[in-house]
Amino acid sequence: MGFEKFGAVSFTTETKTADFVTYLEKGQVVANRCKKCGRIYFPPRADCADDFSSEMEWQPVQGKGKLMTYTIVSYGPSGFENDTPYILALAEFPPGVRVFGRLDKGISPEEIKVGMEVVVTPVTLAEGKLSYQFNKA
Numbered sequence: 001m002g003f004e005k006f007g008a009v010s011f012t013t014e015t016k017t018a019d020f021v022t023y024l025e026k027g028q029v030v031a032n033r034c035k036k037c038g039r040i041y042f043p044p045r046a047d048c049a050d051d052f053s054s055e056m057e058w059q060p061v062q063g064k065g066k067l068m069t070y071t072i073v074s075y076g077p078s079g080f081e082n083d084t085p086y087i088l089a090l091a092e093f094p095p096g097v098r099v100f101g102r103l104d105k106g107i108s109p110e111e112i113k114v115g116m117e118v119v120v121t122p123v124t125l126a127e128g129k130l131s132y133q134f135n136k137a
């Protein structure tokens, strides 16, 4: 099983972190953590950038995150043109995992405030593809 089920546009089909998609199928968004130094990565990485260790373990991104910043995308890149406008955001979850993703389209721009609490949840896109998004906590 590869990575082709992830996202509206798949840029790669094979990756050592393809289990990320398996977790999405099970309803969970995960980061991964280096067993050697404890650094946490999102998106997950196959190898630690600090010590090059490949001893990584999956770690759920859970709890309430804080919205750190966001932008309204009016002109989408190739493959996303028909999705605009949408909102890209960066949120930080305990214990300091920064996740980049979309805000739920049901949240109006007037409601969005830096510092607001969000949760991250898997979503199913067209043709059974999987992704995740932020919802209000």
Ligand SMILES: [Zn+2]
Pocket: 034, 035, 036, 037, 038, 039, 048, 049, 050, 051, 052, 053
């Ligand atoms: Zn490490």
